[in-house]
Amino acid sequence: MGKTTTARILAKALNCAKGDGPTPDPCGHCPSCKEIKAGGSLDVQEIDGATNNGVEQVRELRESARYNPARDRFKIWIIDEVHMLSTGAFNALLKTLEEPPPRVKFIFATTEYHKIPDTILSRCQQYDFRMIPARELLAHLRKVAEGEKIRVSDEALGKVARAADGSVRDALSLFDQVLAFSGNEVRDEEVTALLGLIDRELLLKASSAAVAGDSLAVLELVEGLADYGADYRNFTRELLLHFRELLLLKLAPEESGLLSSILPEERARMKPLAEAFSEEDLLRVFDVLTRAETDLRLAPDPRVTLELALLKLVQMRRLMPFVELVDRVERLAGGAASPPRPTPSDTRPTAPSPAPSVPPPPAPAGPPEGASAILAAMIELSASRPSLGQPLRSAAPRLEGDTLVLEVAPDYVAFASMHLDEYRELAKRAAGRALKVRVGAGAVPSEPEAPPSPDQVKRERLRKEAEREPAVQEALDLFEGKVVDVREAKPAKESA
Known part of the structure; x- marks a missing residue:
């Protein structure tokens, strides 16, 4: 909403001649309203504070304020961009504001009121104007287009409304620039090119590639930006605002004023993307893009910097959420098996029986025959879960009808019994048919007869004992790690 236009309307309300005093509804037809x-x-003077900012100009204003209005009710000064006045000019104006003549009014307009001295602000009434929402600007531009018989899509008008950043005057100026080039029929791509905007489709492609975990798509996107001639920093800033809109769509209800800047048709396209991201994902995205926008200022090769930032967004989607990680660690502490984590690329149909914690790779062609062959296939299939494969390597298998009996080392019995569902699924995939699995204790493996040294034997024993712990097995699988070294805990010193 225009500050100077509002100041003129207020001046009309104060000086309108249709009544005996100020009126909230100036007529617009009396001599005073027409002249304003x-x-x-x-009796209504407009002063540009940027050019008339010296002490001498303010002294002339003070001198004029001593005289009564020529005809109207009040003598009014409208000072635009008042924050541009010098410190001396403000000091010269202060006395008049403290004791203004009875028929004198001052109306100040500024976009940077924080630059005005507190001594001036304390003697004024302050009214803050808000930015016009994009949907209202769009409706106003549509009304103008229909009045001028201009054929233009809502998408093109939406681009103009967003570029105006809440200003009706800027929206009309930008629309006028587009019409000067396009005439009475405006195409969407012409608006994007003329206003130097980043195409919304590029932003949607970037966020969609991050959701899908498609690294190739983001590289192709940057290639398209190079062909398009877009500024990489500008694209990064627009992408940051795009992800902010996704966060607002995720958190704010439909009727919230936070969503007023997002057009309804864009909300429908962005809503699925907002639901695909977690709040933690979006916060990490903000951090990556903010750093990238800063790095692009001094980057020797801006394209590579942008590509690395977008690839980080893709990789972040593959990270385990912190809440899920804490949940799995808590399950380990309680001795329970942690559930499998679904992956975005997993498109297999859900089976009615319990699924294994981590789906094994496809079984080799041709089902093996015999207990030993089935066990060998199970070991191969469990390559993605070292904790599952460890008990199988020392197991003695045998078939009893439709039951596969696995005799594992006594230290592995508890862990293997805890994961019978996974071993049952491995056996089914290895044999090509449903098999029951039973776990029992087998013979204890013999120790090396001639250890190299007592210290190495002790370390190896401690490592094997640690690996046989169910909680350690789950931790190795959770973090995809291995036991490197085990040290015996020293007893705590007793206090004297």
Whole structure:
């Protein structure tokens, strides 16, 4: 909403001649209203603070304020961009504001009121204007287009409304620039090119590639930006605002004013993307893009910097959420098996029986025959879960009808019994048919007869004992690690 336009309307309300005093509804037809609208009123003076910012100009204003209005009710000064006045000019104006003549009014307009001295602000009434929502600007531009018989899509008008950043005057100026080039029929791509905007489709492609974990798509996107001639920093800033809109769509209800800047048709396209991201994902995205926008200022090769930032967004989607990680660690502490984590690329149909914690790779062609062959296939299939494969390597298998009996080392019995469902699924995939699995204790493996040294034997024993712990097995699988070294805990010293 225009500050100077509002100041003129207020001046009309104060000086309108249709009543005996100020009126909230100026007529617009009396001599005073017409002269204020035309800018020729003797009693309403408009001053540009950027050019008339010296002490001498303010002294002339103070001298004029001593005289009564020529005809109207009040003598009014409208000072635009008042924050541009010098410190001396403000000091010269202060006395008049403290004790203003009874028929004198001052109206100040500024976009940076924080630059105005507190001594001036304390003697004024302050009214803050808000930015016009994009949907209202779009409706106003549509009304103008229909009045001028201009054929233009809502998408093109939406681009103009967003570029105006809440200003009706800027929206009309930008629309006028587009019409000067396009005439009475405006195409969407012309608006994007003329205003130097980043195409919304590029932003949607970037966020969609991050959701899908498609590294190739983001590289192709940057290639398209190079062909398009877009500025990489500008694209990064627009992408940051795009992800902010996704966060607002995720958190704010439909009727919230936070969503007023997002057009309804864009909300429908962005809503699925917002639901695909977690709040933690979006916060990490903000951090990556903010750093990238800063790095692009000094980057020797901006394209590579942008590509690395977008690839980070893709890789972050593959990270385990912190809440899920904490949940799995808590399950380990309680001695329970942690559930499998679904992956975005897993498109297999859900089976009615319990699924294994981590789906094994496809079984080799041709089902093996015999207990030993089935066990060998199970070991191969469990390559993605070292904790599952460890008990199988020392197991003695045998078939009893439709039951596969696995005799494992006594230290592995508890862990293997805890994961019978996974071993049952491995056996089914290895044999090509459903098999029951039973776990029992087998013979204890013999120790090396001639250890190299007592210290190495002790370390190896401690490592094997640690690996046989169910909680350690789950931790190795959770973090995809291995036991490197085990040290015996020293007893705590007793306090004297």
